[in-house]
Amino acid sequence: MRLEDAIQQKNFTDPFNKAVVNLLYTQSYIVSKQSCLFRPFGLSPEQYNVLRILKGQSGKPITVSSIQDRMLNKMSNASRLVEKLKQKGLVVREECPTDRRQVDILITDKGLEVLKELDSSVDSNNKKLINLSEQEVDQLNMLLDKLRG
Amino acid sequence: MRLEDAIQQKNFTDPFNKAVVNLLYTQSYIVSKQSCLFRPFGLSPEQYNVLRILKGQSGKPITVSSIQDRMLNKMSNASRLVEKLKQKGLVVREECPTDRRQVDILITDKGLEVLKELDSSVDSNNKKLINLSEQEVDQLNMLLDKLRG
DNA sequence: TAAGTTTATATGTATATACATTAAATACAA
DNA sequence: TTGTATTTAATGTATATACATATAAACTTA
Numbered sequence: 001m002r003l004e005d006a007i008q009q010k011n012f013t014d015p016f017n018k019a020v021v022n023l024l025y026t027q028s029y030i031v032s033k034q035s036c037l038f039r040p041f042g043l044s045p046e047q048y049n050v051l052r053i054l055k056g057q058s059g060k061p062i063t064v065s066s067i068q069d070r071m072l073n074k075m076s077n078a079s080r081l082v083e084k085l086k087q088k089g090l091v092v093r094e095e096c097p098t099d100r101r102q103v104d105i106l107i108t109d110k111g112l113e114v115l116k117e118l119d120s121s122v123d124s125n126n127k128k129l130i131n132l133s134e135q136e137v138d139q140l141n142m143l144l145d146k147l148r149g
Numbered sequence: 150m151r152l153e154d155a156i157q158q159k160n161f162t163d164p165f166n167k168a169v170v171n172l173l174y175t176q177s178y179i180v181s182k183q184s185c186l187f188r189p190f191g192l193s194p195e196q197y198n199v200l201r202i203l204k205g206q207s208g209k210p211i212t213v214s215s216i217q218d219r220m221l222n223k224m225s226n227a228s229r230l231v232e233k234l235k236q237k238g239l240v241v242r243e244e245c246p247t248d249r250r251q252v253d254i255l256i257t258d259k260g261l262e263v264l265k266e267l268d269s270s271v272d273s274n275n276k277k278l279i280n281l282s283e284q285e286v287d288q289l290n291m292l293l294d295k296l297r298g
Numbered sequence: 299t300a301a302g303t304t305t306a307t308a309t310g311t312a313t314a315t316a317c318a319t320t321a322a323a324t325a326c327a328a
Numbered sequence: 329t330t331g332t333a334t335t336t337a338a339t340g341t342a343t344a345t346a347c348a349t350a351t352a353a354a355c356t357t358a
Contacts, residue, residue, distance in 0.1 A: 143288065144152070
């Protein structure tokens with residue numbers, strides 16, 4: 001569906017402006033379609049993302065600031081987010097032995113289990129969300145990677 | 150910059166999954182680059198968007214629920230957002246004459262002035278944000294419009 | 299027209315985000 | 329080594345978001 005129809009705006013000053021609005025609108029589309037998957041586990045999209053980051057570490061600890069760097073939403077608060085995950089027993093915090101300022105974060109077995117339950121449904125859901133051919137989605141990824149400079 | 154490098158993730162299960170993460174990440178990139186423009190006016194991105202919707206009405210009133218339909222973030226709260234804009238003197242609320250449940254919203258002269266000051270810098274900023282050629286940005290818009298189905 | 303249903307908006311509440319500040323540990327330079 | 333600056337994480341605070349519920353008006357239909 002054309003963005004112009006979706007938000008009932010007749011035209012944009014130029015295609016760059018349309019692209020900005022289009023990206024904001026499409027993100028909202030994705031988040032709203034994803035939230036129902038996370039809900040049963042009491043996770044927000046960004047909490048799920050942090051669990052994925054930790055899983056990607058395959059056992060290696062990672063500091064709070066490294067998590068922050070790799071989060072999708074740069075403005076959100078890794079420290080408090082990790083605290084929420086800890087309260088749910090999905091991660092543990094350990095004092096970093098080489099630098100006592102830092103805090104090492106590790107995913108727990110329970111955290112890995114939650115991901116195991118979620119990942120396949122998230123993957124198939126994402127495929128359904130992106131109504132494009134293989135070729136088109138590759139093109140989209142290429143354009144997104146390029147546009148950020 | 151490739152998403153894989155930006156968030157230090159080696160690979161994705163498939164290009165559709167990468168596209169989802171890529172869209173979330175790109176939205177965050179845009180919002181963080183835009184926020185400094187809105188800040189001096191005390192506006193959030195969505196508040197700015199609502200002002201744009203109202204300006205697009207060119208004087209015609211629009212109800213709260215119609216604003217909600219046309220907002221970029223479908224989950225946000227049009228009623229409270231309009232209240233914030235009203236407190237800043239940028240919009241007025243009027244009881245709808247034909248249906249007393251509804252509330253007509255109109256942008257004020259002050260609201261139009263704020264937009265006048267913002268629009269050109271937002272437009273040029275957006276152009277800078279999207280590091281693509283005219284042809285590429287058209288392609289991106291086409292793909293985004295298509296992917297939502 | 300009365301009773302139940304739907305719609306439009308507002309409000310309550312918990313959590314998340316944005317941004318500033320604090321506190322502690324470390325790095326570094328005089 | 330001492331004082332200053334920087335880094336890391338946590339915390340404070342205001343606002344925004346997400347979602348449920350409430351309230352009032354309008355519609356529906358028996």
